[in-house]
Amino acid sequence: MSDPKRVDGLLIGRFQPFHLGHLEVVRKIARECDELIIGIGSAQISHTLDNPFTAGERHLMISRALREDSIRDFFLVPIVDINQYGIWVSHVRSMVPPFERVYTNNPLTKRLFREAGYEVSASPMFNRSQYSGTEIRRRMIAGDDWRGYVPRAVAEVIDTIDGVRRLRDLAGKGEPDA
Ligand code: ATP
Ligand code: MG
Numbered sequence: 251m252s253d254p255k256r257v258d259g260l261l262i263g264r265f266q267p268f269h270l271g272h273l274e275v276v277r278k279i280a281r282e283c284d285e286l287i288i289g290i291g292s293a294q295i296s297h298t299l300d301n302p303f304t305a306g307e308r309h310l311m312i313s314r315a316l317r318e319d320s321i322r323d324f325f326l327v328p329i330v331d332i333n334q335y336g337i338w339v340s341h342v343r344s345m346v347p348p349f350e351r352v353y354t355n356n357p358l359t360k361r362l363f364r365e366a367g368y369e370v371s372a373s374p375m376f377n378r379s380q381y382s383g384t385e386i387r388r389r390m391i392a393g394d395d396w397r398g399y400v401p402r403a404v405a406e407v408i409d410t411i412d413g414v415r416r417l418r419d420l421a422g423k424g425e426p427d428a
């Protein structure tokens with residue numbers, strides 16, 4: 251039975267990688283909701299320029315970053331794409347614990363969850379010119395600073411998996427093999 255006063259919040263993203271803008275939204279959800287659920291979208295995709303990291307690597311980045319931020323109570327759920335918008339919400343619902351509110355700025359995600367009767371909360375964009383997955387991946391490939399835009403724990407995971415080299419290789423800019 252669901253408690254009518256209870257609000258559990260869902261954030262869905264690809265988190266390629268999880269950055270400080272995501273962390274701000276997570277902090278907001280943790281303040282506003284009883285339970286925090288994070289869906290790791292496009293979970294089946296990795297090793298591409300737009301989606302360099304595996305679901306497992308993203309899981310590690312997010313869980314370490316949240317623990318480092320003293321957020322301990324959360325569910326992290328990988329969600330694979332189904333490429334059929336009409337049943338996307340049911341698919342998500344089948345994968346995650348019950349939730350009442352969805353936090354997203356994506357117009358299609360907003361529409362799909364609203365049509366399904368969910369409360370949708372648009373969160374403000376924090377420092378979007380820098381806190382953007384696309385911009386951070388561009389910086390990694392270009393050899394510019396990117397560490398300042400992600401939680402420290404995320405940078406550590408990316409270093410451990412040699413993530414920047416992976417991305418540069420995918421972009422055709424890696425070091426030539428010996
Ligand atoms: P990409 O550029 O790869 O699409 P992204 O930074 O947009 O990466 P996503 O994983 O696509 O990150 O976004 C997940 C969710 O986080 C979306 O709802 C998005 O609007 C939100 N979000 C992304 N960046 C910010 C930010 N700087 N401030 C607040 N919310 C953000
Ligand atoms: Mg995005």
